[in-house]
Amino acid sequence: MSSSSFCWIISTKTSSSSSSSFQNSQSHYLCPLQFQSFPFQKSTLNSRNYLESHQHKNPKNLICVNSLQINHGVDQILSPVTPDEQETGEIEEVISDFEDDFEDPVPFSVNGESKREQEEAEEEERRFKLRNGKEVLAEKAYLVGVEQKGVKVESFGIEESLKELAQLADTAGLQVVGSTYQKAGLEDCIGSIASNDNIIICIEVQSIVVSLFCSRGNSLLAAPNPRTYIGSGKVSEIKSAIHAFDVETVIFDDELSPGQLRNLEKVFGKDVRVCDRTALILDIFNQRAATHEAALQVALAQMEYQLPRLTRMWSHLERQAGGRVKGMGEKQIEVDKRILRDQIGVLKKELESVRRHQKLYRNRRVSVPIPVVSLVGYTNAGKSTLLNQLTGANVLAEDRLFATLDPTTRRVQMKNGKEFLLTDTVGFIQKLPTTLVAAFRATLEEISESSLLVHVVDISHPLAEQQIDAVDKVLSELDVSLIPMLIIWNKVDKVSDPEKIKAEAKRRGNVVCLSALNGDGLDEFCNAIQEKLKDSMVWVEALVPFDKGELLSSIHQIGMVERTDYTENGTLVKAHVPLRLARLLTPMRQLVASL
Numbered sequence: 001m002s003s004s005s006f007c008w009i010i011s012t013k014t015s016s017s018s019s020s021s022f023q024n025s026q027s028h029y030l031c032p033l034q035f036q037s038f039p040f041q042k043s044t045l046n047s048r049n050y051l052e053s054h055q056h057k058n059p060k061n062l063i064c065v066n067s068l069q070i071n072h073g074v075d076q077i078l079s080p081v082t083p084d085e086q087e088t089g090e091i092e093e094v095i096s097d098f099e100d101d102f103e104d105p106v107p108f109s110v111n112g113e114s115k116r117e118q119e120e121a122e123e124e125e126r127r128f129k130l131r132n133g134k135e136v137l138a139e140k141a142y143l144v145g146v147e148q149k150g151v152k153v154e155s156f157g158i159e160e161s162l163k164e165l166a167q168l169a170d171t172a173g174l175q176v177v178g179s180t181y182q183k184a185g186l187e188d189c190i191g192s193i194a195s196n197d198n199i200i201i202c203i204e205v206q207s208i209v210v211s212l213f214c215s216r217g218n219s220l221l222a223a224p225n226p227r228t229y230i231g232s233g234k235v236s237e238i239k240s241a242i243h244a245f246d247v248e249t250v251i252f253d254d255e256l257s258p259g260q261l262r263n264l265e266k267v268f269g270k271d272v273r274v275c276d277r278t279a280l281i282l283d284i285f286n287q288r289a290a291t292h293e294a295a296l297q298v299a300l301a302q303m304e305y306q307l308p309r310l311t312r313m314w315s316h317l318e319r320q321a322g323g324r325v326k327g328m329g330e331k332q333i334e335v336d337k338r339i340l341r342d343q344i345g346v347l348k349k350e351l352e353s354v355r356r357h358q359k360l361y362r363n364r365r366v367s368v369p370i371p372v373v374s375l376v377g378y379t380n381a382g383k384s385t386l387l388n389q390l391t392g393a394n395v396l397a398e399d400r401l402f403a404t405l406d407p408t409t410r411r412v413q414m415k416n417g418k419e420f421l422l423t424d425t426v427g428f429i430q431k432l433p434t435t436l437v438a439a440f441r442a443t444l445e446e447i448s449e450s451s452l453l454v455h456v457v458d459i460s461h462p463l464a465e466q467q468i469d470a471v472d473k474v475l476s477e478l479d480v481s482l483i484p485m486l487i488i489w490n491k492v493d494k495v496s497d498p499e500k501i502k503a504e505a506k507r508r509g510n511v512v513c514l515s516a517l518n519g520d521g522l523d524e525f526c527n528a529i530q531e532k533l534k535d536s537m538v539w540v541e542a543l544v545p546f547d548k549g550e551l552l553s554s555i556h557q558i559g560m561v562e563r564t565d566y567t568e569n570g571t572l573v574k575a576h577v578p579l580r581l582a583r584l585l586t587p588m589r590q591l592v593a594s595l
Ligand SMILES: Nc1nc2c(ncn2[C@@H]2O[C@H](COP(=O)(O)OP(=O)(O)OP(=O)(O)O)[C@@H](O)[C@H]2O)c(=O)[nH]1
Pocket: 377, 378, 379, 380, 381, 382, 383, 384, 385, 386, 396, 397, 398, 399, 400, 401, 402, 403, 404, 405, 425, 426, 427, 428, 490, 491, 492, 493, 494, 514, 515, 516, 517, 518
């Protein structure tokens, strides 16, 4: 084993003081380690990708230990051992200490070369993604997040937020090649070995490579850096990642100021696009907008986002003029901003006219006073699946973020013949950009005009509670707090203990468990809707003349009739009805009073 064990130190310093300090102290460690130094890799990159890009080994033989574990990682793996202990079993035991974080190692391939080639081909194949029905080569994206000191992580942790950002990037058709974040307390985690350095240590033990990696760039950010949002160590780390993986887009998990965006673009170079979560979401919305109204809303939101960020023209002009030509650039940028402002004005007018049209349509619908129930919830919670299941609609429902952008309304007929309208609309997400909420305000107006909100929760999601908080936050911005709400715990078929979840739902009240996918719990859902709607209805007693038969059937269809008596002047009805129907019945209610 000793003959096959060696260590790679990837260090920011050339032949590396870290390598020699490591080498000096290694004689009594595990086995004689051979060192190979690679200058200026400075990242907490996924070491599998790093080694893959440098073609050292079949990367499937890598085991990665993340930077948090490096403290005990170095000590344990490189702890002094006697020659007798240099047996496989001993080594395996060391490795198994980390097994929670290890990926299953794949046996080393004898035919490593061809396997790697095949994997490279597969990797290249995976880069082809469908975008607007066309196959395109996915851009390579690198994700960056920041966990700020003192800011209570009230909802999503930084790792979960980055995971979601990766899903968003995938939805946008990008290929995520790595990610990093800035967090507290890692600066001394590799102690004397790399006190001034960023290093990745990879140790091959038999056919398995254990890789330890750490970066000084992980130091704590007390507050976002006003110039670059992240610290300078992190900036250099990302630059290295850009080189190592040929990154084309760097995506930040938080909204960057125009200045930060500009500075980062300068540092990372002209071939790298820098964007933030907001721009990524806008891009997804742009790809997915199916109706004219949605397309206009997204275009408007994109332009408003771009206006303060117009930077490209600067550098383009500077290059053309062979240096910074202040007056010229300023003039051009002002011209560009004016053009953009004009376009925004045109879009706003067009959008207004589309909305007027929509409102007319909605008002026509209001004249049939069927209660409107709106589905709201986190993206991917199952809203469209529920609408499809209840109404036989064919709304696109898929395991992707933001599958739905445009509202769809369908009539639901319950078993007892009662009816309501169910509206499915755009899902919410944490850190939803305010520009986007504003742009979609008109779409979301549907929500504010409904009699009941149904908050659909994916209860099988590990972050269900945090998603609920994120949805409540957006709803509070929409001023819909007066509308009654029913909570649905969807995807109960996916949880490990459905009975426990159902018992908890019962204990809380106001919560219905169901599976929109297989239809379990739909009857309870409809009953709960009816109960809730009744709460939002008003009690009326009206004498409906015989020639107003259609009103009587509306009362039966959408209201809850307690009693009917036939008199010689018409039908005396006592019922709960939606407010709008109650208004239509006003003259007939007065007739009762005069009886
Ligand atoms: N197992 C299981 N999967 C479900 C259930 N409901 C929905 N899904 C799946 O969850 C994914 C998302 O469903 P959608 O209905 O598109 O979710 P959505 O809330 O409309 O999402 P957006 O339109 O993105 O806001 C799809 O793959 C569905 O098949 C359920 O009850 N059980």
